[in-house]
Amino acid sequence: MKPSDPVIATIVASHGRAYIIEQADGSRLTASARGKKTDYACGDRVRIKVLNAEQAVIEGVEPRSTLLYRSDQWREKLIAANVTQLVIVAAPVPSFSEELIGRCLIAAEAGGIEPLIVLNKCDLLEADAARRKMAFWRGLGYRVLELSAQEHIAPLLPYLAGQISVLVGQSGMGKSTITNALLPDARARVKEISVALDSGKHTTTHATLYHLDAQSHLIDSPGLQSFGLAHVAAEDLPGLMPDLREHLGGCRFHNCRHRAEPGCALRAAAETGAIRADRMALLYRLQDELAAAAAY
């Protein structure tokens, strides 16, 4: 290989415009993006030019198999690339939002990422009510794993094997507990990375990739509750919701938005209870959000 040939490395930490990359031999370098281009994400495979023993420049990104976005009100930021699995963490206490689970599942379906729902804190007495709620998602064909991360993390391990997983969930569901159980020295490593990237204080925009073993990886992003859907087309939404998908094709108009149109098969199904009211409400809310974002 000529010294000028590009080397491929993986982004294992991203923090604004600063990155830590890992080369095939496991060695790590800090890297910055050439020019103003900053749209790289943790998990990206990038072409780099090594500058010296500590630093490299990112020249470009290899094709991604998947891409997750973080969204604030109108903007989306890349958060993780090439993940194969989205682990949605819920718990009986504090109560979880079914809408958030619904949104995460749509994003996973849209991104071609396998979702896994983890109901954590199953040791609690309140777990029965949460279990009953989870029956709905199971009925739609999604995998639901009951866990008590504080007591026993082992049941989660086979689900992570061979995957690049990213954890999402509301505050207090137990994401940190899960991460710490899987990676006892994760906190120390985050600190190390912050020092290397000279970030000083922690911010909400960084993500870190950890190796569980040679084939299994976990991307952790503090504060990741949900992520962007703005790249999804509104007309694709019902096809990303299994309970709505089932009725597609039955509407009178091929471009039915399933709102006020006559002969809408989805609304008919909602009236008989075959589609839950909150699921139609989620469809409408997402349609409205996408329209508002497009108009912005």
Ligand SMILES: Nc1nc2c(ncn2[C@@H]2O[C@H](COP(=O)(O)OP(=O)(O)OP(=O)(O)O)[C@@H](O)[C@H]2O)c(=O)[nH]1
């Ligand atoms: N009973 C029980 N409590 C748990 C379990 N896992 C986590 N907890 C508790 O739930 C609380 C929240 O856990 P965290 O791991 O901090 O939750 P988090 O999702 O990382 O929350 P944020 O840091 O706010 O995003 C803590 O008090 C944990 O001790 C569990 O399996 N069983």
Ligand SMILES: [Zn+2]
């Ligand atoms: Zn319709």
